[in-house]
Amino acid sequence: MSEIMISLRDIKKVYKSMGDEVEAIKAVTLDIEKGESVSVMGQSGSGKSTLLSIIGALNPPTSGIIEIDGIDIYKLSQEKRADFRREYLGFVFQQFQLIPYLTALENAMLPLTTTKRSSKEKREMAVESLNRVGLADKMKRLPNQLSGGEQERVAIARAIVNAPPLILADEPTGSLDTKTGDEIMELFQQLNQEGLTILMVTHNPENTRYMGRTIMMKDGRLSMEQDDLVQVVSNKRQ
Amino acid sequence: MQLYHITLNNLRRRKAKMFFVLLGLAIGIATIVSVYGVVETMKTEMTRQVTEFGVNVVITPDAGGLTFSYGGITLPEIMYDVEQLSTEDVSKLDELSSNNMIRVVAPKLMGMYQHGPHKVILVGANLSQEFQVKPWLRVQDQQYGFQIEEAQVEAIETEDGKKMEFENIDLSRQDLEQLNISDGQVLMGSAVAASLKLVEGDLITLSGLEMEVYGILAESGSAEDQQIFMNIPVAQEILGRPGEITIIEMAVDYMSGSEEALLSELNQALPHTHITSLRQETLRRDEMLVRLVRFGMAISLLVLLVGMLVVSLTMSNSVRERTREIGVFRALGFRKYHIAKIIMMEGLLISVVGGLIGFIGGMLIARYAGPIFAGMDIIVPWRFDLLLIATGLAIAIGLISSIYPAYQAAKQDPVEALRFI
Numbered sequence: 001m002s003e004i005m006i007s008l009r010d011i012k013k014v015y016k017s018m019g020d021e022v023e024a025i026k027a028v029t030l031d032i033e034k035g036e037s038v039s040v041m042g043q044s045g046s047g048k049s050t051l052l053s054i055i056g057a058l059n060p061p062t063s064g065i066i067e068i069d070g071i072d073i074y075k076l077s078q079e080k081r082a083d084f085r086r087e088y089l090g091f092v093f094q095q096f097q098l099i100p101y102l103t104a105l106e107n108a109m110l111p112l113t114t115t116k117r118s119s120k121e122k123r124e125m126a127v128e129s130l131n132r133v134g135l136a137d138k139m140k141r142l143p144n145q146l147s148g149g150e151q152e153r154v155a156i157a158r159a160i161v162n163a164p165p166l167i168l169a170d171e172p173t174g175s176l177d178t179k180t181g182d183e184i185m186e187l188f189q190q191l192n193q194e195g196l197t198i199l200m201v202t203h204n205p206e207n208t209r210y211m212g213r214t215i216m217m218k219d220g221r222l223s224m225e226q227d228d229l230v231q232v233v234s235n236k237r238q
Numbered sequence: 239m240q241l242y243h244i245t246l247n248n249l250r251r252r253k254a255k256m257f258f259v260l261l262g263l264a265i266g267i268a269t270i271v272s273v274y275g276v277v278e279t280m281k282t283e284m285t286r287q288v289t290e291f292g293v294n295v296v297i298t299p300d301a302g303g304l305t306f307s308y309g310g311i312t313l314p315e316i317m318y319d320v321e322q323l324s325t326e327d328v329s330k331l332d333e334l335s336s337n338n339m340i341r342v343v344a345p346k347l348m349g350m351y352q353h354g355p356h357k358v359i360l361v362g363a364n365l366s367q368e369f370q371v372k373p374w375l376r377v378q379d380q381q382y383g384f385q386i387e388e389a390q391v392e393a394i395e396t397e398d399g400k401k402m403e404f405e406n407i408d409l410s411r412q413d414l415e416q417l418n419i420s421d422g423q424v425l426m427g428s429a430v431a432a433s434l435k436l437v438e439g440d441l442i443t444l445s446g447l448e449m450e451v452y453g454i455l456a457e458s459g460s461a462e463d464q465q466i467f468m469n470i471p472v473a474q475e476i477l478g479r480p481g482e483i484t485i486i487e488m489a490v491d492y493m494s495g496s497e498e499a500l501l502s503e504l505n506q507a508l509p510h511t512h513i514t515s516l517r518q519e520t521l522r523r524d525e526m527l528v529r530l531v532r533f534g535m536a537i538s539l540l541v542l543l544v545g546m547l548v549v550s551l552t553m554s555n556s557v558r559e560r561t562r563e564i565g566v567f568r569a570l571g572f573r574k575y576h577i578a579k580i581i582m583m584e585g586l587l588i589s590v591v592g593g594l595i596g597f598i599g600g601m602l603i604a605r606y607a608g609p610i611f612a613g614m615d616i617i618v619p620w621r622f623d624l625l626l627i628a629t630g631l632a633i634a635i636g637l638i639s640s641i642y643p644a645y646q647a648a649k650q651d652p653v654e655a656l657r658f659i
Contacts, residue, residue: 058569059653079573086571093656097566101251102244109239111570122239158570 004067005166005197006032006055011064013050013220024050025061026220032199034069034165037192039200039208042217048201049170051217055199056089056168057081069165086111090159090196092169096151098143098158104130104150105139108157115162129161130154133187149180156187160196167191169200173207185210241576245583252556259552260592263635266538266545267596267628268603271621273534275604276611279618281527284520297486297504299323300512323483323511325470330507331486336500342370342489347470349477349484351444358430360444361465362473365417365425371489376456377425378438421472423452429463442466445476492517542631545592546639553585553643564647565655574648581644582637589636590629597628 013025024047032038040048053059054066057073066073068088076084085091090111098107109126117125130136133153143151152172159167169188173181181204189210192198200211208214216223249256299322328345331337346363369375419425424444426436431454436442440451449468457463474480490500497515504513557564564577604618 053653053656056569058656079575082568082571082573084571085569091569093566093569097562097656099244099563099566101247106239106243106247110567113239113241113244114572114576119239 003034004031005034005036005069006030006199007065007067008055009065011051011054011061011066013047013054013059014062024220025054027064028220028222030215030222032197034197035192035195037188037198037200037210037212039202039211039214040217041202041205041208041214042223046217047220048217050220052168052170052199052201056091057085086114086162088164088166090162090164090167092152092155092159092167092172094171095175096143096148096155098151098154100143103140103142104135104146104154104157107143107154108139108161110158111162125161126157129157132160133157147180148176149183152176152180152184153187156184156191160191165197167196167198169198171202172200173202173204178206181207241580242583244580245587248556248560248580249584249587255552255556256588259549259588260595262545262548263589263592263632264596264599266542266635267593267632268600269541270535270538270631271597271600271624271628272603272608273538274531274627275601275618275621275624276608276616277527277531277534278621279604279608279616280614281524283614283616284523284527294492294516295488295490295501295504296514296516297323297327297488297508298512298514299484300510323486323508324481325483326481327508327511328483328486331488331504334500334503334507336495336503339490339492339495339500340488341491342367343486344368344371344488345470345483345486347473347477347479347482347484348465349473349479351466351476353434353442353444356430356433358434359465360473360477361467362470362477363467364470365419365467368467369417371487372460372462374458374460375462376458377453378428378456419452419467419469421469422447422449423468424449425453425455425467426451427455427463427465427467428457430466445478447472447476542635546635549585549588549635550639550642553581553640554646556584557581557643557647560647561650561655564650565652568650568652569656577650578644578648581647582640585636585640585643586633587636589632589639592636593629593632594625596632597625600624600628 008028008030011025011028012023015022015024026047028051040051042048050059054061055068057068057076060074068084071084071088073081073084099110102110105123105126108129109122112122112125115122127136127139130139130153133156135150135153135157138146138150143154146154155172159169167188172188173184176184185207188198188200192212198211200207202208323345325345328343331340331343334340344363344367346361346368348359348361351358351360417425424442426434431437431451434442436451436454438451438453442449442451444466449472455462468476470483474482490497497517501513501515504511567577567580568574601618601620601624605620608618609616
């Protein structure tokens with residue numbers, strides 16, 4: 001029996017705004033197995049990014065239980081959750097979110113900054129990570145000296161530098177042209193084949209063909225459900 | 239990579255902004271350093287000038303005409319040719335119950351005398367007493383062994399509890415017996431000797447009396463350079479003012495009795511005179527200086543407060559501008575403490591550099607512009623104790639003004655910061 005990487009049980013998220021309550025996530029239950037690659041699709045406001053932030057240990061749900069690799073992450077203190085993010089999760093944000101005054105190497109090294117590894121070890125890990133995304137020759141460049149695709153690769157290198165078991169990506173190809181977007185998706189596919197679990201929020205249906213399965217969200221719910229569990233539109237990799 | 243790399247790289251990126259923050263802070267620190275440096279030097283210099291005189295109480299006639307200055311303290315004007323003090327007044331000093339405090343009494347008669355085409359100042363004085371109260375006086379080309387013992391610093395507490403340090407100059411010169419000149423001898427100031435073209439051993443005729451030049455005083459830059467010294471009765475005779483005294487200078491030992499009691503006794507014994515305590519004058523000037531220091535410090539603190547606000551506002555702005563960046567840091571596993579540390583290090587770094595620049599700038603201002611502002615011929619030394627104070631103050635400012643921005647940064651919700659939703 002395969003192991004569960006992400007387990008969501010009856011997750012709800014309610015935002016209060018001007019006295020009104022808005023239900024962003026409505027009783028979502030979902031399991032994602034280790035080594036899976038899953039894309040979450042849906043219109044703007046469907047709750048997919050909120051779901052990603054909840055899974056990313058950044059945004060506590062109003063109710064429900066979420067476990068990652070068996071850890072009930074919202075039972076951890078805020079600071080322990082920060083440590084958890086560093087050790088278990090790799091984030092790839094919308095529009096790369098690289099730090100403009102740090103080089104590609106330093107950006108890739110960021111998640112290691114607060115660890116107790118030696119400077120040499122941190123550097124070696126970051127170089128290795130940039131190698132994996134094919135950017136070893138541009139390590140000393142600042143983000144504004146890199147193309148959009150290269151910046152995305154640095155963002156991916158930063159997400160995998162710590163060898164986390166789970167990668168969370170939010171619209172990673174949103175600001176890239178189709179060709180570069182495809183290259184990036186191939187990179188994600190490759191990382192998944194190397195054993196990483198990947199959960200990606202995307203608008204682009206083209207991206208779903210690189211992922212093992214796709215979850216559709218609508219109005220804070222999984223729009224395709226079967227029984228109590230998850231459902232899914234399966235896509236075969238092409 | 240360490241957290242400080244992030245701090246340093248960010249500061250490098252925001253050069254212009256950081257330059258202005260540094261400038262604000264450096265101006266504040268420089269103001270404090272320069273004001274403090276100048277005023278402290280003024281204070282030391284004034285105390286030194288006053289304590290250079292063996293004299294600390296001066297009795298003058300209660301009228302004006304001639305100005306005496308002691309270390310910048312100007313006494314009321316007195317007139318040469320008006321009888322106001324007498325030798326009887328001098329002898330009254332022996333009868334005072336507090337006379338044990340009086341170490342030296344140096345009375346003298348001063349008057350203008352027309353010597354051919356030259357107007358000269360004749361001073362009738364007891365030379366050994368005169369030399370005791372004016373330690374800087376030297377006779378040219380004579381080895382008297384005028385070794386003044388190293389000044390002993392004494393702290394005197396005033397009635398209102400303030401402490402003042404005085405150099406207690408040892409007046410016991412071994413050569414004083416040799417300064418007992420006869421009635422037929424004079425001691426000449428260097429300037430007057432030069433203008434009359436006289437040297438040691440020459441003769442000078444004053445009002446029909448032929449007198450021998452016993453010696454020439456070494457040039458001291460003081461009023462004595464212009465004066466011709468002789469015994470009091472001789473001066474009284476030459477000037478035609480028998481029994482008269484122009485001024486009585488005294489060296490008083492404040493450690494052996496009450497200053498107030500002595501001054502009060504003097505006032506009672508010599509009611510027609512004006513008695514000035516140089517120490518009290520110094521204290522008055524010291525009080526003025528203290529007020530000046532307070533004023534200067536208030537202005538400096540105000541400037542510093544503005545500097546602190548500039549740092550704090552700039553840091554806060556910087557935190558706001560870096561909202562997404564901080565969100566990324568948090569998402570990547572930075573603890574709140576790490577975020578606060580990055581911001582605090584920025585504030586601290588700017589402050590330390592600002593403090594150092596402020597110290598150097600302040601000292602340069604104090605050294606080169608200080609004498610002009612103070613109107614005194616002072617040399618402000620490099621004060622490395624001020625360097626510690628300046629950097630300490632700057633560090634405190636850096637920490638205080640970074641606390642709020644650091645708190646702002648640390649409490650940022652990473653979800654909001656990243657606009658995940």
